[in-house]
Amino acid sequence: MLKLPPVSQCSELRHSIEKDYSSLCDKQPIGRLLFREFCDTQHDLKGCIEFLDAVAEYEVAADEDRRNCGLQILDMFFGAESAVHLPEIPSCVLRECRLRLKQNPGKDDFEECTRIIHNYLSGEPFGEYQESPYFSRFLQWKWLERQPVTKNTFRHYRVLGKGGFGEGDDPCFPGWLQAAEECSCSAESAESGSLASSPFSFFDLAIPLRRICLKLTVCACQVRATGKMYACKKLEKKRIKKRKGEAMALNEKRILEKVHSRFVVSLSYAYETKDSLCLVLTIMNGGDLKFHIHNLGNPGFDEQRAIFYAAELCCGLEDLQRERIVYRRNGAAWTTAYLFTTRFTKYLKPTVETYCSEKKIPFEILPLVDIVPGHPRALMTSGKISVVFMPANATSILQPTEQGVILTLKSYLRDTLRKAVLFKRHTIDGDSCARSG
Structure with missing residues (x-):
């Protein structure tokens, strides 16, 4: 009790x-x-x-x-x-x-x-x-x-899901968070105007940049004293230490305990066991999104329902930004076969048909598609649309941006940002010394 x-x-x-x-x-x-x-x-x-x-x-x-x-x-x-x-x-x-x-x-x-x-x-x-x-x-x-929270505080039930946490670098600027973090200033200096030209000085940035994948398990749990249900997210200590993901795990805890939003899950408890770090979060009773998309009625959502979910996501991102938190998308995520097929048949095909009709040319499409699970082979039999799947590892040959251009551009932007912030800081320090002298 x-x-x-x-x-x-x-x-x-x-x-x-x-x-x-x-x-x-x-x-x-x-x-x-x-x-x-x-x-x-x-x-x-x-x-x-x-x-x-x-x-x-x-x-x-x-x-x-x-x-x-x-x-x-x-x-x-x-x-x-x-x-x-x-x-x-x-x-x-x-x-x-x-x-x-x-x-x-x-x-x-x-x-x-x-x-x-x-x-x-x-x-x-x-x-x-x-x-x-x-x-x-x-x-x-x-x-x-403030009393100690342990695993005995909860009753643990079935596993709700498994996954990976923190996979991949930012697809555009893997070093910009690090550069901003190294050159960021305190809230007082940001408000006083120093580093005002830096877009990162008003954000709390502490996101590790290594390519890390922390395996996690989410299970249902219940507080023994109150009977309230939560979702318990468990991160394995051995994998965290092996992958050097301590800072990333700590960041997730800091962010979740800081956010107060009706569109973002809240951190209710945090404790550790011999083998795991455990974050006890608000449980979302709606279930798995993939189950709703593929197993309830016709595959996918109607337009109004999708708009509503997208609006909720936007509200959650606004609340994160209000707390000076930068959200970074998962660059390792792939599209699903259903989403790709829907976009291909309901948007690409009608658009090309309209274009061909306006230009009075025969309607024919010959798209070149990567071989990935999200690009179904069933598209090869689509009437006047002939789909050709490229051989494996052909993308880096056809796209010059994969031949070191992206890496060079990222390095250039990172160095340029650091130099600009350091130059601004030296200028401010020089002006301060001149005024004091």
């Missing part, structure tokens, strides 16, 4: 914990819930929470409904007959917000208003919250959270 400690046992934690409003009352789920319960006990603070909830609903509203949703928020909370008490927001901010809603509504229209609300809540209300029983309950949870 889950048992919270006595409040007196958390007195040391009360003095040592960092009193940061954003972390304690917004980013941490338990702290966010308890702070909202505290605000519900006070009429003026309850209105602030209701406004923030309304803005959150506005940000995920459909494009066609966003304008009406935004105007309703303004009328409800800032209208002449509004019964909700909110901190004083300058009239110029409200006018600009209303103007943007009428012209081109976007999800950031209420950004300034929410900033003012959070600034207000982080002042005297946050101080009162720290003296309330709700904060004491939060400290009890934090004390429990």
